[in-house]
Amino acid sequence: MKNQITNSLGTISTGYSVFERDQVLTHDQLNSIPDYLDDQSRLSRIHLSGVGIVCGLRVALSDKGISVGRGAGITTDGDLAGFPRETRFDRFKPYDESDPLYARFLVDGRLIDLFELIPAGIADARAKTLADFQAATGRALEKMTALCFVESVLGDDDLCTATDCDNLGREYRATCKVLLVDQANAAMLLENSMTTPARACAGLEEIVLTRAVLGTTTTTTGTVAGKYRTACAALHKSLLEQFEVFFPRCSPFLGKRLPGNPASAWKNGLAAIKALFAGNDTGIQYYYDFLKDLAATWNDILGLLGADTTWCCPDPADFPKHLLLGDLADGGSNRTGWYPSPAVSRTAAHLDHTIFLLGKIDTLILSFQVPKADDGTVRVTPSLSAGDPLEERAIPCYYRIDEKQPVQAWWNFRLHRHDRGNANYAYRAAKVADKNAYAGLGAAAEPLAASIDGFSFFRVEGHLGRKADLVLTELEKLIGDYNLPFCVVAVQLGTDRKKVIRRPGIRYTDLHRFHYLLRQDLANQLDETGVFSGKFLEKMDSALPEKDGETLKGLASQKHTVVTARSKSARDKVKRGYSQYRTDPSWKNDLSDTLQAAGEYKFNAGKVVKTEFTTPFDSLISLSHGHWLDWLDVILDRKEDKADDRLLFANFVREHPGLEHLAGVARGGTFILGHDQAGTIVADFALPYCCRDGSEEEEEEPALTKPAFRPPFLIEEGIRVLPSIDRRLDMFQMQIEPIWQEKFDIKNNFFATFKESVSMMGEVYANVGKTSATGAAAGYMDKYLDMMARAAGAQKEMVEYYTARAKDPATPAEERTAAAEKARQAEEAVAGIVKETAVYVVSENKPVAVGSEGYKAMMAMSDSMTAVSTPATRTRMQQELQVAADKVAGNDGLKTVLNVMAKAR
Helix, strand or coil, X not given: CCCECCCHHHCCCCCCCCCCCCCCCCHHHHHHHHHHHHHHHHHHHHHHHEEEEEEECCEXXXXXXXXXXXXXXXXXXXXXXXXXXXXXXXXXXEECCCCCEXXXXXXXXXXXXXXEEEECCCCCCCCEEHHHHHHHHCXXXXXXXXXXXXXXXXXXXXXXXXXXXECCCEEEEEEEEEEEEEHHHHHHHCCCCCCCHHHHHHHCCCCCCCCCCCCCCCCCHHHHHHHHHHHHHHHHHHHHHHHHHHHHHHHHHHHHHCCCCCHHHHHHHHHHHHHHCCCCCCCHHHHHHHHHHHHHHHHHHHHHHHXXXXXXXXXXXXXXXEEEEEECCCCCCCECCEEECCCCCCHHHHHHHHHHXXXXXXXXXXXXXXXXXXHCCCEEEEECCXXXXXXXXXXXXXXCCCCCCCHHHHCCHHHHHCCCHHHCCECCEECCCECCEEECCHHHHCHHHCCCCCXXXXXXXXXXXXXXHHHHHHHHHHHHHHCCCCEEEEEECCCCHHHCCCCCCCEECHHHHHHHHHHHHHHHHHHHHHHHHHHHHHHHHHHCCHHHHHHHHHHHHHHHHHHHHHHHHHHHHHCCCHHHHHHCCCHHHHHHHHHHHHHHHHHHXXXXXXXXXXXHHHHXXXXXXXXXXXXXXXXXXXXXXXXXXXXXXXXXXXXXXXXECCCEEECCCEEEEEECCCCEEEEEEEEXXXXXXXXXXXXXXXXXXXXCCCCHHHHHCCEEECCCHHHHHHHHHHHHHHHHXXXXXXXXXXXXXXXXXXXXXXXXXXXXXCECCCCCECCCCCHHHHHHHHHHHHHHHXXXXXXXXXXXXXXXXXXXXXXXXXXXXXXXXXXXXXXHHHHHHHHHCCCCCCCCHHHHHHHHHHHHHCCCCCHHHHHHHHHHHHHHHHCCCCCHHHHHHHHHHHHCC
């Protein structure tokens, strides 16, 4: 008779024989003991440990054959199968009807195609090498699946002859073999009758937490609400779909622990909440967060059950003698799993936790309530991020406190088991409980006073519906008082820049510091102008004679009064802080009046003033700082406007596309208050980084002490008050004429000739701003140079005039002789003027850079020298120029000019 595979637990022994003294024993009585013990051992394995592959038994295909790693497993008949070490198989043979019959290998009474692998080193005449497998079977090894087969049979070793049969009994043998089967039949041999939480949840789906994608086109509160309403609709639909199918699938192991299918009550509760937001945008982010809480709780349930393969009381007929080891190609598919017993798994805890979470869903739906804006107090609650379980996060503010089903008792399973629900961090965990809060335990009562180093997220609540400027101030205070690691900004859901809400004051930057430097410099210039004006007036009073100075003194006193008053007023205004400076622009009028008065002051005194170097009046008049301040104000205003533009929501999102609503902010991030154009907060968002405005708050600007390296001499001594130009001309005539007469033997009529030249000079003076025939421009600031240039030009014209008369044949001979003499005298006058001008320029060390007055004067002298044609006069003039050039020290430009003139031909 063909051997049959023995299923030990096909019939379970429930007892065994107890022997009496001197009892005659039968084989049934003796066999009852091992049968009972064997069944109990097998039942202990599958009921108290589990079934399937415990570990190892990984199959691999290589050019050296097929190897099976060491490992162990338990079949549903309680057989302990496996290999103590890695075993390599290099040959195969068919497993056919000649081998023991195993019912799971039969399909419609016919044995499926199987091939037994032969270990390397074991002799077997029927075996062929694996290299011949495809040729012999028509199948590729890569398409085959390996299985471990416990071949357990009862053998009969009786020795019988024609006259005698010695009954030796039967022997039970269990041999582990590795067989190959094609992948289609392997799927038939997989376990399929168990009811585990994971298998029950196989048809359930994790709910995707739909985002409200805002984009850069979102500019109003209505569009924001619309985005969240769309996301809420998708979440609502997904929740209902999963609630409907949950109980029917999971009732086999949860049904007795639930009073009934809760899906209907949940559906009605969600419908009522959805109706609240059908045409209402207020608090829609609360609704969105609430649905996310439900979805997260649902996903936690699937996480508990979806990985739970616990099998209570396995069916002995499922895979009684085999364990699928996996496909030869990858080893991951068609492999028997491990199904632990509840005794060694966490199923009981998982089921308890699942029941708790189902109760939590019920509580959340029952407790949801949109907070009222007028009841809001801004609070920051340490929490964990969305990557952590919802149970470990803080309880949001949109769950009301219900005595019958308190949300804090149904929030965290770990705390629930210890009856410490009040230890949950929450918006409503107050020190003293009232109708809207519960008395928090431990750190929950005052979370910001406790350590926050274990928290990666901070819930920010109690702000929706309130004014953004007030909330911004409150949050800034909380951040400062408790050293909270995040920053906060307000962003307008609108397009009107003027209605942006930001921190009070200005955004102080380095441009403001530069602005302050300009104001300080202008203030110093105004100070120096006032001091100089007083010194100027003193010099006018002391230097001018009464006969020609009264009018000038009166004008000077009048302008001095205006300069000192207006400069002080302008100085005091520009020295204030930037904000005060911007509120009062009247400094511009004061500065304008100061410039006007200073200009008129010096202009009116021009006839008696000699400027030694640039005076504070000159510096202030030429100073551009007033323009700079105005231009900087324009730049700063534009910069401020751009900074405000960045706080419009569409622009902000464009610059920070990672913006997301989180009902709080991550450590180191930015909490964003989204307000409407009325300044009311209608939404909140967050960024994972700090994007606080990089500028600083307006600081108290330091008092800048005027540097000491500018000596008072430069402020007070920039001018000299001299006699008027008429008196100086008289002095010139009185002092210069005797020298010319003595040095050049000028005749008695020279003075008349010089007086004639002075007359011509008067004509030149009448043409102020024009160019003389000699090319000398009028209008020198240095009146002496101006006078000498005009005199030289006039004398040159006289030389040219009398020379032409002397050469004119039509002129009588006597007059020609007189004209020639006058031309020679005029040449002498030119030479004298050139020499005196050179002496003056050298003594005053005048600069002769191109464009300077010294340069223009020397060019005028050089032009006039062309009129001197008498050799003796020209030679003497050039020698005197050379003497003047030799006396020049430290003014290389002047020395060069004089040297050139001295050598000109």
